[in-house]
Amino acid sequence: MTSGEPARLNAAWLSEVLGATVTDVRWRPVGTGQMSGCFRGELTGDGVPARLVAKLPAADQATREMLKGIYRTEVRFYLDLASTVAVRTPACQYGMLTEDATDFVLLLEDLHPGAQGDQLAGCTAAEALDCVVNLAGLHGPRWCDPALLDLDWLHRTGPDDGDGVTDVLGPATEIFIDRFADRLAAEDKATLRDVAVHAGPWITARPERFALVHGDYRLDNIIFAAGGGAGVAAVDWQTLTVGLPARDLAYFLATGLTVADRRAHERDLVAAYHRALARHGVTGYSLEQCWDDYAFAFLQGPLITVLGCAYGAPTERGDEMFLAMAARSCAAIRDHGSLSKVP
Structure with missing residues (x-):
């Protein structure tokens, strides 16, 4: 074959x-x-x-x-x-x-007649709830499972990744900013450059909590049930790694909701995710810890957005999507002081 x-x-x-x-x-x-x-x-x-x-x-x-x-x-x-x-x-x-x-x-x-989410349009808080509960079903059952570390085909984010991320993200960020120079707010340009500086130590931090991480858990990779019913499904598992679980959570909520909707609903959505983790057997992880990991993990948004845009084939919809994802993620980083949490 x-x-x-x-x-x-x-x-x-x-x-x-x-x-x-x-x-x-x-x-x-x-x-x-x-x-x-x-x-x-x-x-x-x-x-x-x-x-x-x-x-x-x-x-x-x-x-x-x-x-x-x-x-x-x-x-x-x-x-x-x-x-x-x-x-x-x-x-x-x-x-x-x-x-x-x-x-x-x-x-x-085939999940027909389910419909793919729309990253550019975003989703409602009710739709986001289904998505974060489904996400807990990825993280919870193998939470801090040492057997994951024995899978030689599955990459675990570790100390060696920091320099690599720094080396790649810096130039990619400048490509992104140059390409959209007239369409990016000045504060977002500044945040993106700060992320590029901090991404290396960020991606290697908090290794004590790990699980399977989808890596690109966003609306375009989620299939919604027909007719608006409950029950979403995640697709495209090529970016699966082992790392800090909250990276998926922060990435999804920062890029999938409008800034206003995230600010209005994120406390309830993170709490729902945390309750779902508990149903999957996760213990010793308080809601306060979960919230702090969530606030820390927003750098996932610019990391994936900038790299995907800089090295992917450009399309009109793709450009609009990447701009929306970058602006939403940068606002979340500033709202939560994520950069100040990086060691």
Whole structure:
């Protein structure tokens, strides 16, 4: 299996891996497919799902070599870790990863007719509540679990990451500021530059609390139930690491809510997340500690936003989204004095 096209996922192959008879399948691409291919398949047969989503590597071999680390992370999450946590995510029907991780296949539950969140538009406080409770289902079940540290394919944020983040984020921040010089507020430019200086020591701080961290838990990576019902699902697990759990929480609330909505609802939302952690067995972690970690962790927003913008392919919607995420995150950092908490 070397082709990045879904033609290899024909009815005979699907019948073999699903253990059921597939008589026909029709695939169509979904998403942009810059790092991997994503296809929705409509299946007919006996005892098979009506729809599946398939993820495959990029068609270009050089791109595969460059991205094999994130391919490995996502496949291994679905095969090895998803069943050990309570976060809602598409069920994996089949997963394959070659030894060198340059080729893979994931067959995932199609969450249709659920709808992808809209990072630019933001979400309501009620929608955010579902998202943070779901997030606790990722963090809580493996909270400070030492077995996570034994997984050689899963990166843990550690002392060696600080210099690397500093070296990369400084130039990327200047690229970001130059690109949007006329569209960024002066105070946001200043905050972004301060984040670039502090991000190295920030990312290595507070190692005593760790869990699985999605890394890019935001609205574009969340599927909402049809009709506004409860129950969201997280997708895109390529950025999974082990680190301070509050990084996901702060990143989501800072970038997914308007500044006014975050200020109005964040106390209640953090408290709801904390209660959900307790339901998953987390003890010895007070609401005060949770709030302090949350206030500390807002640097995740500019970190992901700036790097994603500086090194990703530009689009009109992407530019608007990155600007909104940067402005919202910078406001949260100033509101909470996050930079003053960095050692």
